[in-house]
Amino acid sequence: MTSTLHPDPMTDLDSHYPVTPQQVRQFREEGFIKLKNVLSAETIDHISPIITDKTFELNPLKDVPLEQKDLYNRAFIQVSNLWEADERIKRFSFSRRIARIASELLGTRGVRMWHDQALYKEPAGGFTPWHVDQQYWPMDSGMSVTAWIPLQATPIEMGPLCFGKGSHLKNIGRDLEIGEESERVIRDAIKQHGVIESFEPYDLGEVSFHYGWTLHRAGPNTTHEPRKVHTVIYMDIDMKLATPKNKNQENDWLKWTPSTKVGQVMDDPRNPVLYESV
Numbered sequence: 001m002t003s004t005l006h007p008d009p010m011t012d013l014d015s016h017y018p019v020t021p022q023q024v025r026q027f028r029e030e031g032f033i034k035l036k037n038v039l040s041a042e043t044i045d046h047i048s049p050i051i052t053d054k055t056f057e058l059n060p061l062k063d064v065p066l067e068q069k070d071l072y073n074r075a076f077i078q079v080s081n082l083w084e085a086d087e088r089i090k091r092f093s094f095s096r097r098i099a100r101i102a103s104e105l106l107g108t109r110g111v112r113m114w115h116d117q118a119l120y121k122e123p124a125g126g127f128t129p130w131h132v133d134q135q136y137w138p139m140d141s142g143m144s145v146t147a148w149i150p151l152q153a154t155p156i157e158m159g160p161l162c163f164g165k166g167s168h169l170k171n172i173g174r175d176l177e178i179g180e181e182s183e184r185v186i187r188d189a190i191k192q193h194g195v196i197e198s199f200e201p202y203d204l205g206e207v208s209f210h211y212g213w214t215l216h217r218a219g220p221n222t223t224h225e226p227r228k229v230h231t232v233i234y235m236d237i238d239m240k241l242a243t244p245k246n247k248n249q250e251n252d253w254l255k256w257t258p259s260t261k262v263g264q265v266m267d268d269p270r271n272p273v274l275y276e277s278v
Contacts, residue, residue, distance in 0.1 A: 009046035012039060013095040019104045027105045031168035031214035034200070038098065038207040039149070047092050048151040051230050054086050055079045055118040066122055071180060074126035075218070080117040081270070082230075089116075093232050098207065099275035102145045102234040105209055110237035110276035112266070114144065115256050121159050121227035127220045128159070129183035130190070132173055133233070134212030138249040139266075142168070143236035144212035151228035154202040156219065158227040161208060162199035164190055164215035172215060177248065186215055237273055239266050 017038055027033040056062060058079045066074060083090040093116040103111045114137065121128075134144060154160045164172075164186075172189045176182040190197065195215070202208070210216060212233075221227045241260045244250040253260070257268040 010043045010091065012043055013091065013097055015097055017097050017101055019101055024105055024107070027209065028107075030163075030165045030198075032163045032165075032198070032208060032210035032216070033105065034202070034206055034208040035101070036203060036206045038101070039205045041204055044151055044204060047088065047230075048228060050086065050088050051082065051092070051118055051151065052120075052226075052228055054082055054089060055120055058082075058085065066124060071126065071129070072178060075121065075128040076125060077120040077122065078117060080115050082118060083113075083116050092230070094272075094274055095232075096275055098147050098149075098232065099234060102147060102209060103237075103275050103277070106143050106145055106234075106236065108143055108236045108238070110273055111145075111234040112237050112239070112271045112273045114233040114235050114271065116230065116232045119229045119231055121218070121221040121229075123221060123224050123226060125159070125221040125227070128218035129178050129180065130164075130173065130186035130215055130217040131176065131178035131182045132213050132215055135174055135176065135246075136248040136252050137212060138242045138244045138253050139212070139235060140240040140242040141236060142211060142213050143239060145209050145234050146212070147232045147234070148208045148210070149230045149232070150202045150204075150206070151230060152225075153204040154227060154229075155223075156199070156201055157222045158225075159219040159221045160200065160202050160227075161210075162197055162217050162219065163208075163210060164195040165198055167195050167215035168211040168213040170195070174213065175246075183217070190215070234274065235266070235271075237276060240264060241266050
């Protein structure tokens with residue numbers, strides 16, 4: 001129970017953030033949008049050390065020096081389903097405020113969790129290659145969106161996301177795992193198709209949302225501080241499990257929605273509904 005002496009530091013998690021029709025159009029046309037002041041400094045200051053401690057505790061490669069890691073693991077420390085590891089992180093990942101934004105941008109009657117994850121780019125951490133997320137996900141539609149939530153102001157030097165505008169409407173790199181090949185092939189295709197790149201810093205409290213098929217990458221972290229980011233991946237509340245098209249999708253089926261059968265709505269305990277319109 002909170003009191004006036006100990007107020008709730010994360011009161012904004014369930015409040016309403018108004019999304020305008022213009023912002024919805026922009027998201028659907030460009031495949032991403034950055035929204036300012038989604039979270040307060042108080043909320044971020046409270047949750048950041050909690051997520052950070054849990055991320056470094058659960059990091060499977062915490063004993064491996066950066067110079068000994070491969071390209072993928074030099075790009076970031078990745079720890080998934082943090083909501084199952086800590087009740088405070090669960091409250092953050094289950095934010096109705098952010099889930100409602102995701103649902104309104106997608107135009108669905110609600111959204112459910114695919115999974116959450118920390119993506120921490122270490123000091124001197126490498127670039128994140130061009131890729132699309134949904135290459136890994138056995139979903140029967142493109143109605144998925146990732147909320148990318150920096151836990152600090154994120155200047156260019158830290159490696160914020162770079163998006164390809166309108167790339168969710170183009171069939172570029174959809175069969176490529178993230179890596180050197182995806183960086184090379186997608187980079188060349190972006191130039192060939194005239195895709196405009198959007199690469200900007202993030203203010204404190206600013207959150208971006210991008211479709212699962214939106215091309216994106218991130219630069220290296222050239223600062224002496226980790227780039228701390230928490231993400232929540234949402235999908236249409238009515239999303240059905242598609243027949244996996246590759247080994248990655250088979251693995252994600254078993255990992256993220258194990259009780260669901262092909263053709264069924266992904267209503268596994270790991271896929272709770274985070275927002276549903278009344």
